[in-house]
Amino acid sequence: MAEKIIELKNVTKYFDDNLVIDNVSFYVKKGEFITFLGPSGCGKTTTLRMIAGFDLPTSGQILLGGKDVSQLPPNKRPVNTVFQRYALFPHLNVFENIAFGLRCKKVVNTYENDKGEKYTRREKLSKKEISDKVKKALEIVDLEGFEKRSISTLSGGQQQRVAIARAIVNEPEILLLDEPLGALDLKMRKEMQIELKEIHRRLGITFIYVTHDQEEALTMSDTIVVMADGVVQQIGTPKGIYDEPANTFVADFIGESNIFSGKVVGDKQVKFCGKTFACLDDFGVNEIVDVVVRPEDLKMCAPEEGVLKGEVLSVVFKGIHYEITVKVGKYEIVVQSTESREIGDKIGLTVAPDGIHLMKPRYTSNIFDGVITKHNTVEFADGEFECDVTQLYPGSHIDDEEYLITASGEKIDLTGVEVKVEVGLSDVTISDDAEAGGTTGHIISIIYKGDHYRLIVRTEEEEEDFVLSTDDLWNENDYVSVIIPKDKIKLTLKNAEAKK
Amino acid sequence: MKLPRFSRKTLGIPYAVFLVFFVIIPMLVIVFYAFTTGVKDPETGAESFSFSFSNFLRFFSDPTKLSTIVYSLVIALVTTVCCLLIAYPVAYILARSRLKKKFVILMLFVLPMWINFVLRVNALREIFNLLSLAPALESLTSANYFKTIFGMVYDFLPFMILPLYTTIMKIDQSLYEASADLGGSALVTFTRVTLPLSMPGIMSGVTMVFLPSMTNYVVSDMLGNAKVTIIGKFIYEYFGNDWHMGSMVALVLLVVVFLSSWLSGGFKADENVRGTNL
Numbered sequence: 001m002a003e004k005i006i007e008l009k010n011v012t013k014y015f016d017d018n019l020v021i022d023n024v025s026f027y028v029k030k031g032e033f034i035t036f037l038g039p040s041g042c043g044k045t046t047t048l049r050m051i052a053g054f055d056l057p058t059s060g061q062i063l064l065g066g067k068d069v070s071q072l073p074p075n076k077r078p079v080n081t082v083f084q085r086y087a088l089f090p091h092l093n094v095f096e097n098i099a100f101g102l103r104c105k106k107v108v109n110t111y112e113n114d115k116g117e118k119y120t121r122r123e124k125l126s127k128k129e130i131s132d133k134v135k136k137a138l139e140i141v142d143l144e145g146f147e148k149r150s151i152s153t154l155s156g157g158q159q160q161r162v163a164i165a166r167a168i169v170n171e172p173e174i175l176l177l178d179e180p181l182g183a184l185d186l187k188m189r190k191e192m193q194i195e196l197k198e199i200h201r202r203l204g205i206t207f208i209y210v211t212h213d214q215e216e217a218l219t220m221s222d223t224i225v226v227m228a229d230g231v232v233q234q235i236g237t238p239k240g241i242y243d244e245p246a247n248t249f250v251a252d253f254i255g256e257s258n259i260f261s262g263k264v265v266g267d268k269q270v271k272f273c274g275k276t277f278a279c280l281d282d283f284g285v286n287e288i289v290d291v292v293v294r295p296e297d298l299k300m301c302a303p304e305e306g307v308l309k310g311e312v313l314s315v316v317f318k319g320i321h322y323e324i325t326v327k328v329g330k331y332e333i334v335v336q337s338t339e340s341r342e343i344g345d346k347i348g349l350t351v352a353p354d355g356i357h358l359m360k361p362r363y364t365s366n367i368f369d370g371v372i373t374k375h376n377t378v379e380f381a382d383g384e385f386e387c388d389v390t391q392l393y394p395g396s397h398i399d400d401e402e403y404l405i406t407a408s409g410e411k412i413d414l415t416g417v418e419v420k421v422e423v424g425l426s427d428v429t430i431s432d433d434a435e436a437g438g439t440t441g442h443i444i445s446i447i448y449k450g451d452h453y454r455l456i457v458r459t460e461e462e463e464e465d466f467v468l469s470t471d472d473l474w475n476e477n478d479y480v481s482v483i484i485p486k487d488k489i490k491l492t493l494k495n496a497e498a499k500k
Numbered sequence: 501m502k503l504p505r506f507s508r509k510t511l512g513i514p515y516a517v518f519l520v521f522f523v524i525i526p527m528l529v530i531v532f533y534a535f536t537t538g539v540k541d542p543e544t545g546a547e548s549f550s551f552s553f554s555n556f557l558r559f560f561s562d563p564t565k566l567s568t569i570v571y572s573l574v575i576a577l578v579t580t581v582c583c584l585l586i587a588y589p590v591a592y593i594l595a596r597s598r599l600k601k602k603f604v605i606l607m608l609f610v611l612p613m614w615i616n617f618v619l620r621v622n623a624l625r626e627i628f629n630l631l632s633l634a635p636a637l638e639s640l641t642s643a644n645y646f647k648t649i650f651g652m653v654y655d656f657l658p659f660m661i662l663p664l665y666t667t668i669m670k671i672d673q674s675l676y677e678a679s680a681d682l683g684g685s686a687l688v689t690f691t692r693v694t695l696p697l698s699m700p701g702i703m704s705g706v707t708m709v710f711l712p713s714m715t716n717y718v719v720s721d722m723l724g725n726a727k728v729t730i731i732g733k734f735i736y737e738y739f740g741n742d743w744h745m746g747s748m749v750a751l752v753l754l755v756v757v758f759l760s761s762w763l764s765g766g767f768k769a770d771e772n773v774r775g776t777n778l
Binding site for chain 2: 052053054073074075079080081083084085087088089090091100101104105166167170
């Protein structure tokens, strides 16, 4: 196994009170092309900036070649960065931009005096050394002869190349690239992707690349680190991540996916969409699972041959393939195929066992810490909900003064008692009337699961997440209120002592 | 109804008239007075002019006048340098701090601009009077110069802070990061990134302080016990009785100002930030 060039150990980062990186640990092998992939705000850029030294971790360690560099300033780290918006110095020409790092550098030279004794001196690079290195760097990025040009006369792509040259001329151990192609148009991006890959091959140094573009990550990387909400979701090769996503988030984010809720019904047998399929993943019988099927793993056939039968809802030509939506019962399934079908066609669908990926559902119910308040309501996740407190003590009831009377006739004041609150995924409903529910929040994630949507609503103050299933289509960022019926709130006493 | 259409040309007419009457003609009048001498007819009271270089020769052969020019230049130069040395750190710290209320601090520095200039200088004089504990020291001419320069720095400081602040504010944060990333220490980042990129602000601050401090004789009069004479004072005095000489001094000043602007690159219109955000 290759040497670990950089390792993050339990790195956590807060900005003021906001947790942006939550206990992240991973390592990067020497010479690797590794990509941090995730939606905006997932913490990928912050992770990169901590490696570069622009942000310092709140806790945890960053080891560079085995040495802890977490508190080192950027100018003392053997890494260089290609910035998102290039950050080229506008007052310097191309040559001076690239030479900037070289002029800061001091090297140890060994000399011999008349008596034959050797001595060393820390010296700046000579003019010739600098101009040779700059010239070489410009060759690598294909910008020979651009030395005298001013930055403002360059196109976006050329500026991009100068930014790369400026970083690699210092021969860093690690090159950090923060969404470097984000500002380029599609065609240019594709070209630069190939070129970056080629530069990586020629230099043989470690590249750490940040992007939100899953295709870019799949094309370029040796290893992908998928991040969301400041947490690493999965680390693996592009193929590994695509073929075996660790959870529904990864499956949904990388490539197209059909995601279903299923149940294991036997040895390597899973039931979803009302049918039983053979699969390769081993799970316990009766376990509830999330099932991911890639659109290209679904094969179309005659209706009588298919396990699933349905009707074609829409056909979209995508260049290399057709994207066909099939209505199977109440499920909508997306299929990719080089063959087309007509809308309204009755077709069958089959999936090979290796096309079915099972994963543990990330959420099976919502669990919160709550406190019972005065009127036998429970407070959690920024809100107050009506609940049935008698469930805490079997056989108890509430008297006229709102005191709880236990089965043995004991009078208990529950105000301030801490409880564990559990709410099932399908028991939570949301409404766009902010007054309708016990608490309010924004929708932060939507995943389509064949016949329903899986939403996550995050409250504003405590940032508690409600996971729920709904048939209705909502939009990300919608402001909604969360409604939970009184009888669906399951309470358990947190402190066993209180129970006596 | 048809709206009257104004072409750019017609809209420009009022400005052209303004320029002719308030800039070009007065300039020509100054040049005219500077290179003529007038003789008053004792009988009719009418004045007759004759072309002459005598004002020019008188000015340049008079050591007091020449030394006044030099003094004015030195005072203006010292004032500008002091303003720059005080203003740059203030502007730099304010522009780069993450303070939410930094606007308030900036306002406090700029606030004196909104108080009447004469009042401020008077107040400063009173403070100096209160502080004059050693009368022997007071009588020295250098004390007068010190007080003059102090007053000017006090007066012109906001004009230096504002352009510097806006220019430094506009420097992209990622450029500092890029410099550090490439191995630049704090000093290297300052000398090779911050300073060159704040040059436009420095230039406009310098022009806004240097030029007025050469001519603002109110400060030198009130604080310098009338012992410090700068070129502006000359012009004021000559226009009392000798317009010809006054015009000549004004013309010389114009040339000096022109030359210093030209040398400081003030005519490079591009990317020169003279305005402020306030």
